[in-house]
Amino acid sequence: MSQMDVVIIGGGASGFFCACELLIQNKNLKVAIWEKTSKTLGKVRISGGGRCNVTHDAREVRKLLRKYPRGSKYLRAKFNNFGVQQTIDWFENRGVKLKTETDFRMFPITDSSETVAKCLENTFYHLGGITAFNRSLESARFSNDEWHLVSNSGEEFIARYIVLAIGGLTQPKANWLNSQFSMKTTPLVPSIFTLNIKDSDLHELSGLSVSEGRIKYEGFKQDYEGPVLITHWGLSGPAVLASSAWHAVDMYHLNYHTIVQVGWIAERNEDKVREELNVHLELNKFKKVGNSAAFDLPKRLWNWILSNAGIDLEKIGGDLKKDERNRLVENIIRTKLQVSGRTTYKEEFVTAGGVDLEELNPDGSFKKQPKLFAIGEMLDIDGITGGFNFQAAWSTAFSAAHGILKSY
Ligand SMILES: Cc1cc2nc3c(=O)[nH]c(=O)nc-3n(C[C@H](O)[C@H](O)[C@H](O)COP(=O)(O)OP(=O)(O)OC[C@H]3O[C@@H](n4cnc5c(N)ncnc54)[C@H](O)[C@@H]3O)c2cc1C
The missing domain is CATH 3.50.50.60 (FAD/NAD(P)-binding domain)
Incomplete structure (x- = not known):
């Protein structure tokens, strides 16, 4: 040869x-x-x-x-x-x-x-x-x-x-x-990674996913739509992986420490989400808010979102005040989480x-x-x-x- x-x-x-x-x-x-x-x-x-x-x-x-x-x-x-x-x-x-x-x-x-x-x-x-x-x-x-x-x-x-x-x-x-x-x-x-998030309550939801989620990093305009999966260390799923590839260099410079905003539903218009939430709360006005998940969200995720928004799960739907509803809308379309590192996706480096x-x-x-x-x-x-x-x-x-x- x-x-x-x-x-x-x-x-x-x-x-x-x-x-x-x-x-x-x-x-x-x-x-x-x-x-x-x-x-x-x-x-x-x-x-x-x-x-x-x-x-x-x-x-x-x-x-x-x-x-x-x-x-x-x-x-x-x-x-x-x-x-x-x-x-x-x-x-x-x-x-x-x-x-x-x-x-x-x-x-x-x-x-x-x-x-x-x-x-x-x-x-x-x-x-x-x-x-x-x-x-x-x-x-x-x-x-x-x-x-x-x-x-x-x-x-x-x-x-x-x-x-x-x-x-x-x-x-x-x-x-x-x-x-x-x-x-x-x-x-x-490195490109294509999942996000580490130190939140033990979130980790408890490991395995839950939404099919039409959204990921956006604070300080950047672009967001990434697609399934979002909760893992026992943070967040994964197609929307997260795509965001990690597009922001591979930005995230490297941030040492993988930044705020990520997670949307849990497809709708991103605040007024429309509020309207739909109000209809849902009206229909379930005598039920405990923790017992009636809106937007077809998994119940455990819905309860986690409620807690994040500072709302007592035992509260009756019809009794939710305007500021509580606003906080809830904000958390449904923009839950803010602190990213504290990355994990390689299935060794797919x-x-x-x-x-x-x-x-x-x-x-x-x-x-x-x-x-x-x-x-x-x-x-x-x-x-x-x-x-x-x-x-x-x-x-x-x-x-x-x-x-x-x-x-x-
Ligand atoms: C676990 C995993 C899963 C993946 N799954 C997918 C998937 O399903 N779909 C997809 O699109 N992408 C996937 N990827 C990415 C994909 O594998 C790579 O993009 C692709 O293999 C790149 O091909 P390549 O020939 O450039 O490099 P490689 O496939 O890495 O090949 C490089 C080769 O060169 C050899 N080599 C290195 N240095 C030298 C040297 N100095 N002299 C001689 N030989 C050398 C290496 O040993 C290796 O055999 C995956 C990656 C990983 C790690």
Whole structure:
């Protein structure tokens, strides 16, 4: 394997996809993957709770782009060339049929990530690809129109092209990229996390959720709608995870300490909520307020909201004073909670920040270094949960493969 056409550094989702696409288009190419560990596609195998959320059924590029807090401008052309529909077709053409769930996440019909991993591995090996396990790139030098690579064991190799696909960056990886290839990276911070809230009464409600909640951080305009789930450490659910991705950098600077405002119902107009609450209290005017939950809220959550608003649960509905009703409305649409840290979501750690996209040509090659590409999560691109991170991996990998094929 001393002389290759393309060496791909990193045997994850993007590395494999790029390698497969290169060989599908030109099976005479000599393509090798260097994987620093003893197994490839580790993240694909554990992804989506073992089911692999391959992509998201958002086939319109404009809508898809809205799911990327960082990198959407760069991704536009990539998705136009290879978006959700092309991903579905690519996998289906290789025997992996995808299905769409009610929340638009797409999984293999087998509900097993192994199907996706095996599809990538079989395609690659069947077309003559080679993987070198426990091998990483130590250094690389470009001369005489080819790359001279030195591996971790000190062996030397030659390749016409290098594709870097090393996954989410850590600071040491970013430093290495900078020293080796003068590659600039943006600050690295965690994205996609749940919120820690020190409130034992809230923790008691662990497992309860609302389907049409809302999350907003104090001092920021944007809010995030969707299900909100109460956990035994604070808050989770799609609205929380989306807010954490969009505010990954802000939250990092706040050291994950800030006030979050939680809306427990879809309606956000104060007057309309007050009106509906008054109708509810009138209908239940002889009942204890703690016994008649409004807005179809779970009873235990309703009681927690009442307590937060300083209202005695034993009080009779019809007796609630104007200021008590106002406090209740405020707590239904804007319960304020102190955030005191973050917790990684189901080990689904995604890095915000990475290789500065200004450094790249549209096909993913470096402006400063010839025949060197970067793809996948190592770029300053990240999506919210729901299959968007894999979609970015497939699309950037496809683009690099075709960039190489064009210039080959
Ligand atoms: C638990 C979990 C679940 C997830 N579930 C989903 C999901 O369902 N849907 C979704 O869209 N996203 C999901 N993600 C995110 C998704 O897995 C990543 O965005 C995606 O794997 C990125 O692909 P990649 O090829 O860029 O990096 P990776 O898949 O991380 O691959 C990088 C590879 O490079 C290797 N490597 C690193 N450095 C070197 C080196 N110097 N030399 C050689 N090899 C090296 C690594 O060992 C690894 O094999 C999940 C992430 C996690 C952690």
